[in-house]
Amino acid sequence: MATTFTDHTGTPRRAPGRRALQRRLPVIALAWVTAYGALRAHWASGHRPDDMSPVDTDLVAFTGWASVALCGAAAAVLLALAHPGAGRLPRRPLLAAAWTAALCLVASGALLLLDVIGAVLPGLGIAFYPLGALSRAACVAAGIMTGLSALAHARRTRAGCAACGRATTAPGALAHTPAWAYWAAYLAVAGCLTRIIAQAAVGFGESPLSGGASAILFEAGFVLGGSLLPLALVHSFGRTWPRRLPRLGGRRVPRRLVLWPGAAISGGLTVYFGLMLLQMFWERLNGRNPFPAEGGLALPEAFFWVAVPAYLLWGAGMAVAARAYARRTRLPCPSCAR
Template identity: 80%
Template sequence: MAPILGKHPRPDFSDRPDLNDRGDRAGTPTPDPTPDHDHDHGRRFAAGRAARGRLPLVALAWVAAYGALRVHWASGHQPDDLSPVGTDLVAFTGWAAAALCGAAAVILAALAVPRADTLGPLPRRALSAAAWTAAVCLVASGALLLLDVIGAVLPGLGVRFYPLGALSRAACVTGGILTGLSARAHTRRTRPGCIRCGRRRGAAGPLARTPAWAFWAAYLAVAGCLTRVAAQAVVGFDRSPLSGGPSAVLFEAGFLLGGCLLPPALVHSFGRTWPRFVPALRGRRVPRPLVLWPGTAISGGLTVYFGLMLLQMIWERLHGRNPFPAEGGLDLPESFFWVAVPAYLLWGAGMAVAAHAYARRTRVPCPSCGH
């Protein structure tokens, strides 16, 4: 056997062409895909940068159209019955809302001018601050949109839905969001930093671990939710203005999930990786929007709505008036609202901080600067 093995050595397949490689089989070298990949990535980046440059124009068109509607309504053509309080917006109503849209349109027009990117540091910061101020005012004016969402999703809950008022508030909030995005895009284009993501050199990157302040914020949000439940328990659950039925059950379930499960999910590992007791998904990564988007939306709605309500309560009480007189079937002691409204605000603000930490914890680093 030894001579036979020596006479017929084992063939060497090291130089054999790979049959799965069509380029080698055809005798032609396989091109390196890296340049094409970089070229495609560069084109996508350039397209995204151009889209961000057009964003102020889109926001300008939106705010100008909505401002024209506000002028028409303020001149005596506003419909009635747009919300529980009569008007569709809060904080800025009537001609004040039209003036706010006009100011936002002027600011967006300035952001859309190409020379705005070449302004000096002080004018650039002033323009950005004005844009953010207009964005916050527009979003705050549509605070009643939170009730519209609840009334539309749960029609049998007892929260009346106002279709025309809801559309107006949605348009106002959308204008505020577009204005804020335009301000952020302008800041990223003009400040020194990474050309790809716009972050400054040395900026904080993704969090390696969830910080202690995020845990505190999340559990303060849980405390706010439980305080709200305790306040209702003191006055009696039978005195709730909400109707019964399946809608009430769904609302209470969502209430507890949003107040007792979602905030911890923003800071604990089960909000990033499915836990073991989920049989089909355990060990897999939780989709980022599944946790971040509800956390951001709920915290934003609670903070804006109940923040404005608390300011209104303070204003009414300073002028010697009861912020919530017994009318419209709402007959609850004033002390209940002085506990429930700050509890809602604590819930929203705490979850907003926890959502910010979750966003940084799960953020994909920029391929250029690593931040």
């Protein structure tokens, strides 16, 4: 729930510091996107460093001068959002443009998922490119700030609660976990299980990952992230510690402990493997093998047509379950009860 305070009339209001940050966010995001766009223009003019990713460029989807154009478009939208008269501009087209720019920026930094894994588990065999990772992190941060700026503008310009900023038609907190959330969570588990079965079909030795402690940690996290975490988003043990646990039993599970990993992992899987699946379709429509044999690793194409959609199902299912968990565990606003 948003931080609130009570004014002299007893009405809950959004904290002044939070309101001030929301007003300044488009300006902060504009400065960030402009600086990053200038850097990309410098790189696109022939000064891009080498070895920034396992592919030819540090970004995907929008690369080279296209990435400069994307930053320019995002800057134009943020300039409109930062203008004092932004509330008088056409609301829906402005928000649509802002959300589109935000999504394109986040999608362009999709390889950040590999950067995180390679940095956390350096012995796994996933190459880590520090400068490229910083570039992708800056791109994703630009997309997130653009999206948050759009969200803040939407809240300011719609009819809603002054305390929490939710629209008058916004759904309230969930009294119980709905059936669709259970379906989503178990579909996420099915996606993870399908991915494991696909690997078993070609052999667990046919993997580009190295062995050792990093591989053990990765595999443990892989299984827990595809089984325990989705189930924790919908079952009671994700909200209250089981009573059999010493000292913690019966206490409330910190909301962020479940929601933040669920949202982060689902977002990373959905963006990364969603783009990969689109690329696979494009390559196959042009008569090319999306994953030709390289580096001594030759997996059948059918493996990827099973594994990549399984990852996407895992991410999308967990995203839906995380949304339900967020509504299930949030405290109702004391002003509007939503």
